[in-house]
Amino acid sequence: MTKKLVIIDTDCGIDDAQAIMMALAAPNLEVLALTCVFGNAAVENVCQNVLKVLSVCERQEIPVFQGCAGPLIGVNNPFSDHFGGDGLGDVIDDKDPQWKEKLHPEHAVNAMIRLASEYEKQVSLVALGPLTNLALAVRLDPRFPQKLRDLFIMGGNIEGKGNVTLCAEFNFAMDPESAYIVLEEFLCPTHLATWEYSGRNALTWEFFEELINQDAPSARFMKMVTSKCWAYSKEAMKNKRDVYFGPGFVSYDAYAMAACIDGSIVLESIECPVRVELQGSMTRGMLVLDRTSSLKKSHTASVMSKCDVAKFGQLLMESLRQP
Numbered sequence: 001m002t003k004k005l006v007i008i009d010t011d012c013g014i015d016d017a018q019a020i021m022m023a024l025a026a027p028n029l030e031v032l033a034l035t036c037v038f039g040n041a042a043v044e045n046v047c048q049n050v051l052k053v054l055s056v057c058e059r060q061e062i063p064v065f066q067g068c069a070g071p072l073i074g075v076n077n078p079f080s081d082h083f084g085g086d087g088l089g090d091v092i093d094d095k096d097p098q099w100k101e102k103l104h105p106e107h108a109v110n111a112m113i114r115l116a117s118e119y120e121k122q123v124s125l126v127a128l129g130p131l132t133n134l135a136l137a138v139r140l141d142p143r144f145p146q147k148l149r150d151l152f153i154m155g156g157n158i159e160g161k162g163n164v165t166l167c168a169e170f171n172f173a174m175d176p177e178s179a180y181i182v183l184e185e186f187l188c189p190t191h192l193a194t195w196e197y198s199g200r201n202a203l204t205w206e207f208f209e210e211l212i213n214q215d216a217p218s219a220r221f222m223k224m225v226t227s228k229c230w231a232y233s234k235e236a237m238k239n240k241r242d243v244y245f246g247p248g249f250v251s252y253d254a255y256a257m258a259a260c261i262d263g264s265i266v267l268e269s270i271e272c273p274v275r276v277e278l279q280g281s282m283t284r285g286m287l288v289l290d291r292t293s294s295l296k297k298s299h300t301a302s303v304m305s306k307c308d309v310a311k312f313g314q315l316l317m318e319s320l321r322q323p
């Protein structure tokens with residue numbers, strides 16, 4: 001079987017860790033590199049989190065690269081407490097003092113460009129955090145997007161309701177200019193797993209209990225990092241996400257990864273041009289769907305709308321049975 005080559009760009013919080021484990025467990029994927037970006041935590045924490053996930057899964061041979069520490073414009077917004085200060089629930093005691101030596105010395109953006117050039121039209125890029133590394137990549141190499149096979153993004157929203165600001169989703173809100181650049185200039189096939197796609201295809205809390213109580217190091221790790229995190233608390237979510245989507249467990253980034261692993265998991269999507277709002281006093285960072293082609297753009301994106309939740313759940317289950 002020819003494996004699908006993948007680069008994962010991540011701001012490694014808990015749901016990124018889950019998505020990375022899903023990629024590592026997928027028999028049809030070969031992860032070429034993990035590139036880190038600020039977001040759920042400072043980029044130094046993100047690097048440590050990615051190294052930790054690889055260590056839990058015994059996959060330390062995969063290279064990890066440090067990328068951007070903040071957005072293209074402005075200061076880093078203080079939104080990053082969703083998964084605790086370190087991004088993985090603030091429960092890991094055995095931090096590795098040698099983590100810096102385990103990083104590849106090349107900058108994440110240079111690594112992305114190098115790998116996409118080496119394996120032209122073969123690499124799927126899965127972006128799970130703010131899109132800063134991707135925006136820089138197209139500025140350094142304007143042909144970078146066309147060298148990719150395709151692009152999967154967790155980010156954006158389609159109903160005008162935000163999760164960190166009134167109207168914007170976290171990954172896009174953290175660096176709206178980068179999200180704008182990527183959705184304007186990446187002409188490769190682009191697939192968006194939005195906030196609503198994840199929230200409306202949630203799994204049950206009973207499923208979550210079964211998932212993290214499996215007998216494997218990866219499941220024990222996920223149980224530990226979710227143990228004190230309000231985002232994985234059925235009670236805490238009652239007054240938050242549940243108000244909009246109804247009760248359920250949501251692992252956001254895993255939805256983008258699942259679409260890359262098995263396209264048949266996406267049952268329905270909306271194919272249309274999209275753009276990111278940069279000016280609005282309430283809507284900055286919001287994803288806009290141009291369903292009547294008013295913008296006269298030359299390309300469209302696939303905005304996922306319906307998920308095969310049973311298949312998705314199966315991928316999640318398998319991901320926590322390693323190493």
Ligand SMILES: [Ca+2]
Binds near residue numbers: 040129
């Ligand atoms: Ca993420």
